[in-house]
Structure formats: structure tokens, C-alpha cells
Amino acid sequence: MKHEIKQPIRQGLKRELRQGLKKVEGGSKHGLALTVLILMLVSNMLPAGAEGAGAAGESLQMSKSELSDTIILYMKILYLGEEGELPEAEFLTGAAAAYLEQAAESDGSVLKIATPNVIKSASFIGDSNLGVFAHLSNPPLMKMDADGHLVGQLAESYEVSENNTQWTFYLKDDLYWSDGKKVTPKDIEFSIRYYGEKTPWARWINDTLESSAVSDADNSVTFKFNKPYTRINLEFATYDILPAHVWESIENPMEYLNEGPYVGCGPYYLKQIDLNAGKLVFEKNPYWKGKAPAFGSVEVHFYSNVDVATLALENGDADTYYKYAGSYPYPNIEQLEKTGDFDFLEKTNIGLVFLAPNLKKAPLSDLEFREALSYAVNYEEIVRLETLGYGDVPNHGFVPPSMEAFKETEKLEYSPEKARKILENAGYSDSNGNGILEGKDGKDIELEILIRPDYARTGELLKEYLEQVGIAANLRTVDADTWITMKDSYAYDLTVTRSTPWGMLMHASWGSGYFDSRRTGQGVMHNVEDPKFLQLCDEALATTDPAELEACAHELQDYYAEELPAIPLYWNNVVTPFNREFEGWYADPLYGIYNLDNFLNVHGI
């Protein structure tokens, strides 16, 4: 199966180039002088200058390689008499001027991002937040587009064998490291193997990768696994690609601390990590051949306190705000709006907050009890209080609509009457008249709700809702570590927790990684042992066919809706403010606005 990667930007450029072409009418001295002039101008560009900008809708802007292609074409037609359409002289001079103008403008401009994701160590491989920010300098092979589809980033296309054990990635051929060396398939092979050998979280690569091969002929790298692996395209959207010629001499990359610069192959390279100034500085990659970014440099400023980060934005110290798997703080949005300097990008988070029942213990092991519970919760109120309106009442199907292959299921409803009725029909009654229903063992139902401090208010609300339908509840608020210990030993009745975007995508995806009892991990509930669910997970894990995956996704959402292994409490929106002076922002479901395309597309108005 071959997956071609759409390249609307490149196609747009070609279209624009065609618009600027016309039939040759004959050579002239004027043409020669023009060509020489343009060549001199381009060749004298500073290495750090813009590499061109071929955005659709900006007819004169193109990348350096496209501008050179056009000039070469012009020369071939004009002096060697080759057949073809000759670009107009005005078009060429205009394009060169636009290129130079943008280079001059962008070199001094800085895009500043405020973030509460603090970098704690100058370890490129070891610091998890740094790993996310380094996507700009060392982009992964794949990426997720705005609709949640996996598409190539460094890869032009990829294919996977019928039995899903062999994955081949074809690289783009215009990628260069910031030290001038070409990005080769060996770099990709090295990076993936390096992570597998040197980092614990990627040890699965080491354990399952049987062999790998590179082909310079078709610029590809092939990975062969010892068992079917169907999520490689997703996994490879997270691993930053490293230059083999730099990193192969570093024996222990986790312990390798360096404040920069680091060689990168993205539009920018990581120039400096300054922990004491609280910033990362990315500078333009002088050898970047793709669309030119509009900014000379990008700075990521980290703030230990979210409130201070919001003040910095209001003060104009930053152009946007980024938090992995999180939104700009809802209470501060209004204040920022008042400055009149920011617009907001709003997108439903694919992570969500949910209520997880302990399916191993009565009465939560009873589906009817869980169904009653789902009616007892006042979702509207929770959405209003927790998201200040930047959220929605979720569906029974758990998965938020921003996730690929979302299936519309019934919306969760608040109806204490229905909850009481279901409980009564299921045999839960208050025979002693003390206001608390009795379980099937005859004892009063008193649920223990395990809460982390982050969800203290949600816990209080849930306690009230349960009491309204005759269920007593105790809140047990514990720190994160105690929560994990208790959750892993199933020492709770109900707990409130959340899923992250990556969490929703891991395992068989659509949140299944949180529930599959065969999995372990700090944040996962591993509470579903139902063979039907496990089989669904296995089926999803066994295919790379988009149609089959979609069918599995729908079945999983149906399962969530019918069996209620978790009750989603709210879907929240990720709100990202951005400076009004710039446009072209978009967010992807995995990394939000921190994706390479934003840094290429965003430009001044």
C-alpha cells in the first residue's frame, strides 16, 4: 500500500510559475544583463537569508530553489535555444526583488512564543519539553495535518508491506542540515536506531526492529520489524531526526548536555538553550531549500508561572502562547482580548477529562449502575465551571469530534430522574429510608472518589450529583504519585483523570490505550478486560488500511457508548492566542500550533 503525500503548496507554486511564463520571442542583451543581475543578487545573499516563499496567493514569492530553477530555465531557453516558455523579465525581476525583500525583512524579525512548558535541562534527547520544541529544527519524518491525517514531513511518501512488518519511507530530496550536508536516508535510519538503543521510552524499537536498509538510489529507508506494526507512521511523527554525522560520536545522548547550537534540518536550527534566561533561540537554517519562513528567528520563552506568561502576552512580550495538550488559561482570555492585539484560534482538544470507574468492583462493575451514573452528572454545569464555556458536553462515544474517524454517538444527558429510575429498576433501593441506596449486598452504597488536586472542584461537584440520586460518596484527594499507586492497585471506586492528545493516539488509538488491561503506564486506567474490547484493539492494531481503521474506530466508539468503561465529563477547546499582526496560523490535533507548517506559513499582515 503506497501513501502519496499531498503537497498543495508545491502545486500552488508550480501553478503560479506557469502563470508567469510566456512564449519565447527571442534573445536579447537585455535578457543576458537581467539574468546576470539576478544571479549576482541571489548568489550574494547571506547564507542565513530567506530561502524563498512560495505560498499560494503570493504570486511573486518562491523558494530559492524554485527561483534558481526558473533562472536556469530562462537561460536555457534564451541562450541554448531549448524549447519552452520563457518567463517574463518583469516576473523574474519581481520574484527576485520579492525574495530579497523578504530576506531582508525576515532576518531581523523574531517570532516569540510564551510557554509554561519549562525546559529543565539542556539535554536535547533527555528533556521531554525540549523534544517537542525541537520539532522545528529537527522535524520528525511524519506529521499530523489539521484534520488529524498523518502525512509526510521529511518523508515524501511511504509504503507498508501487506503483512505490516516492513515500512519504507521515501525522503524529500531537498533537505539539508544547517551545516550544509544533505539529509540522507542514513540519517533517518541512524536516528530511529539511536533512539531505540539509547532511550528507554523508545526501547520498543530496539526490541522489535529486525533490520533496516537504506537506498540512496530512491532516497529511501526501510525498517523491517519482527512483528506487524501498524502505527509506525504515527510513532515516527514524534521522533526528532538527528544528523548521524554529529550524533554517532555521542555515546550517551541522554547525558549529553549542550547549550547549542545543534545541527538541524528544519527551516530553523536550535541555536541556543539558555536556561537562566528562560529561552530557546532558533535561527534560520541557511541551507533550507523549502518555503522561506517569514521570521529571522523564533524564540521560545518559558515561564514557571502561567499567570506571568499571560501578563507577558498582554504586555506584548510574546506573539503567541503554547502549551502541549493544553489551552491558554480560560480565565485570562477576556483580559487578553481587551488588549485588541490578539486573535484566538480555537480547536476541540483531542484529549479530555473523564470519570473512570473501577470495573473490578461492585457496583461499578454493573453496566446499569454506570448508565445511571452517566445520567447523574450535570455536564452543562461542569462545562460552564471548568471551561468557562470553552468546551462542550461530550457524547457517549468518548472520542472528541476533532479526532480522525469520529463517530457521532448520543450526547450525554443530565437527568437525575432517569438515573434514579435506572437504579431502581436495576435493584438498587433505599429500603431502610436513610436516603442512601443499598447495593446488591444490602449495604449502603458509599463510593470512594479518588481525586488529584487538579480536579478537586470537579470532585466536589460529582459528590453532590451522586448524593442527589441517593449515592453516598467520599472524596479522597491525593497527590499524583499516590493516585498512580492507588489507581494501579484498583483501590478506588471512581476517579477523575484526563487523556492527552498522544494518549488518545497511542496503542490501538481512539483512547483505547487508557483502558486495555494489558497495558501499563502512569496515566492509564487498564480497567477493561472484556475480550470483545481487547479483540477490537487487536483488530485496530493489525491493520493500516484507512477504511478498516475507520471501521475499528467506529466500533470502539460504539463500545465506549454501550459499555461505558469511562464517562467523559467534558470536551474542552484548546484556545491559542496569536498576535493580530501575523496571519496564517493553524493547529494540528497532536502538537497544536507547534508544527513546522505554522512557522513557514505565518507571516505579517
Place this chain on the structure above:
Amino acid sequence: MREGLKKVVRYAASFFLIVTLNFALPRLMPGDPVKNLIGEDVYVSEGVMEELRAGMGLDRPLYEQFTAYIGDLLRLDLGYSYHLHSPVADILRDRIGWTLLFVGVSVLLGTALGTLLGAYAGWKPETKANRLACCGFITLSCTPPYFLALLCLEIFAFKLGLFPFKGFYDVPTPGSIAHHMFLPVTVMALFSASRNFLIMRGSVIQEKGQLYALYARAKGLYDTSILFRHVIKNASLPIITLLALDFGFLFSGALFTEIVFSLNGMGTLIYDAIIGKDYPVLQGSFLVIALAVLLANMLADLLYEVADPRVRRPA
């Protein structure tokens, strides 16, 4: 001599107890450093977890871990941070330097300011200016440093735009460092001054009623001479105690102020280490703090003897 020996034994015993507690306390916290290191949504096999545990030495029995810890300490090896990927000694060296600059200057300024103003306020408590100062410092001492820091940031950095929001510097030059440090140092110094002010004021009020002060006045000494040559010496004993205690504070940093101003100091280092169950960093940090407090107490003992002849006089 015997007294000195007793003190040495006492300090040595305290040190051993501290080292033992340093080892035990982090391990008494709930949570698993290995799981913490892996993160929430990452799946790794049990085999890898065990391998990591072994690499950290956490698979060994506690007594073996303790003897290894003591052995490392004797070789002046504070271990290796799980999360910061660096030797603990290097991390501490870097953080202590900045913390000394930030908290050390604040404590010194606060002590000097609080002591002098407090002494004057205690000497003439009835004047309007001193009453006002007293009210002001009481208010400051009751204000949580976190709130005070945010308030200063809101006014001076956000509203007036006089100071930056975060970090030790933009570029590592003395000017940039001074510009960035001004607000956090001011906040901490004010907070420290308020405590010193109140203690000194009370102490001077108590001392000025003593017979030696009356005698000095009877000798015909001026007010300032009585205060600064006689009273302040005796009244400063509690300040010495407070200063010794502040040494611990000095090295543990000022967590909340560091968080507000995004400063990479000892406070955030310890806080992150607690959250991340980074035992070596916790052990190393607590050890440094404990040593600093022990040292400060020894100095305080010496200073008591200098300041108060009754202390060095045999009972």
C-alpha cells in the same frame, strides 16, 4: 577545650542524623522514580523498567543503597540526577551561585535594612514615622511572598514596564543581570527586612529599659550613641539567630519567588526533584542546606560570644 569537643561531637552527630534523614525522607515519599521518569502516556515493558531501576541502583536492598550513598559521600560524589541528566554536584554548583546572588543579596539587604530601621523604630516607637513604618512592615510580613512578588511584577513590570518578567538575564552581562534581579531581590529583601524589623524593634524596646541604658544616659551620652554603641549590640542577639536560620532559607532558595520570576534557583530545583522523585538531587540539596545551617549555627555561636560576654563567661 572540653566544651569545644562537646560541640564538635554534637555537630558530628547532627550531621550523621541529617545524612540519614536525607537518605530516608525521599524514599518515604509515595511514588516510583522509574515510572516518573518514563512519563504518563509512554508504554515500556517491565523488563525495561527493571533495567532502569537497576541502573539507578533502586533494585538493591535499602541498606545497600544507604551504604552506597555513604560511600559516594565520602568520595564527595553526590550522585547523578535522574531528570536533569547531570552530576548533582554540577547542578548544585550552578544553582547555588545564582541563588546566592539572588537570595544572599536579599537576606543581607533585608537584614541591614530591617535591623537599622527596627532599632530606630524601637528606640523612638512613639513617632509617627516609626508607627507608620511599623504598620508597613507588619503588613509586609503578613503578606505571602508569592502574592507580594506577583503584585510587584504586575505594577513594575506589567503596568510600568520598568523591569522584565522572567529569568536571570536576557544576555549574560552585569547590567542585564542587575536589571532582571532588581524586582526579585527587592521583594525578598523587603520580606526579610520586615521580619528583622519587627524582631529588632521589639528587642530594642526591651533593651532600652535596662539599667545599663539608663546608666549610659546618666553618663551624658547622646541617644544615638546609647543606641548604636550599647543597646543595638545586646538587641541584635535574636537577629543573629534569625540570620543563622535564614542560611537554610538562603540555600533552599525562595521557591515561590523563583516560580513567579521564572528563576532557575535552588527552590525550583528542590521542588522539581520532589515532584520527579529525583532522589540524588534531593539528597544533595538537603545535604548542602543542612551543612549551611550547621555552619551558620556554628558562626552564630561564635557571634553570640562576641556580642554577649555572658555567653563566654563560665556558668
